[in-house]
Amino acid sequence: MSALAGAPPIAPGAGGAPTAPAEKRGMSRGKKIFLALVAAWLGGVVFFVAVYGFKGHKAAEVASGAFSPVDEFKLDTWFKVGPVAFNKGVLYLLITAVITLGVMLYIARRLQQRPGRLQVVVESFYDFTRRLSRENLDESLERKYFPLIATIFVFILVTNLFGYIPLPVNSGETFKVFGAHIPSLQIYATDTNVAFPLILALGVFVLFTYEGVKHHGPIGYVKSLMPGGVKGPIVGLIFPIEVMSNFLRLISLTVRLWANLLAGHLLIAFMGGELGVLVGTQWVSWLLLPFGVAIFLFEAVLIAGLQAFIFAILTAIYIGGSVESH
């Protein structure tokens, strides 16, 4: 087949027409692999329908309602150190903080003239966040807040990406390895708990309010919430809306990060087999598996970085906007 593919085109009856029938003579290797995968997928659907039947029955836990899809995000307290209850969210947060600090300090300690791979990545983060804060903040503010914006970006990025690595943290379910009960592997992200984005957003909210009050004075800040050029009785209508939208920034910052990651993880779980478990048919799980993989890649490649970028740029925009007068 491959020898044939390399042969010059012999088109009987084509009469020298410049056709390019590369796909007519044998397929390229990538296409063959793709078709084989599609065939395996469809064959798998048929196999599962044949073995387990078209209409499966639900597992006992699902039918009785003991199994809930949101159990994935339930935080079991493992142990307590003083007032701090230790659970998988805390574990993820600590690991993320250690990784972020470790990598950044390691790179900062030994910057080289000819950068290695890791240094190139860190430098690109630096350039990116530097440009982002320069465009949205004036010079004195930029000097003050660039570290914060860069930290927010890198921290959220590492948190998000770390959430796509399976770790044995699901203490609700266990499996046995050599007699030891190991918690099941699970992908969990700290962002799927609302407390984490809420604290970040609260910090940002307090900061930009503080900067605004410092710049305009308390009365001036309240006045500066009002867009310029609005006069007359319409002020009474616009002003509450503007004040409310100022507070809604807090909610939108929180919910954007939280819900994106939560819905992403739920979707990965649903598509990666949970839907089949819920409706009790095995072939549905197999049918949806490729979509699960696709959504996983989409989330890990695009959404994780995009959410970090959005949070960082909105921080910059809000802080920059609070010192600006309309």
Add this chain to the structure above:
Amino acid sequence: MLHSLIAATGEPLEYGKAAGRAIALGFGAGGGAAGAGAGIGAVFNASIQSKTRQPELRAEVERDQWLGFALTEACFFYGLVGGFIAFFL
């Protein structure tokens, strides 16, 4: 047929609650997806148009495009989270 369905699920109150939850989830997720879909389409539409008109502004347009994409996409999740809250709580 509908009557037998209602009878099979037992209590009318429970049935109504379950139906309301399902409607809330469907409405939140479906309506949110429709709105965010139109919004994301508009964002990319504007981005493609401005990029073809002024290719030299490509980098800046793309940055704003991703910003707009993420802001619009988040609106889908507001609806979805509302639906989930209604469904599970």
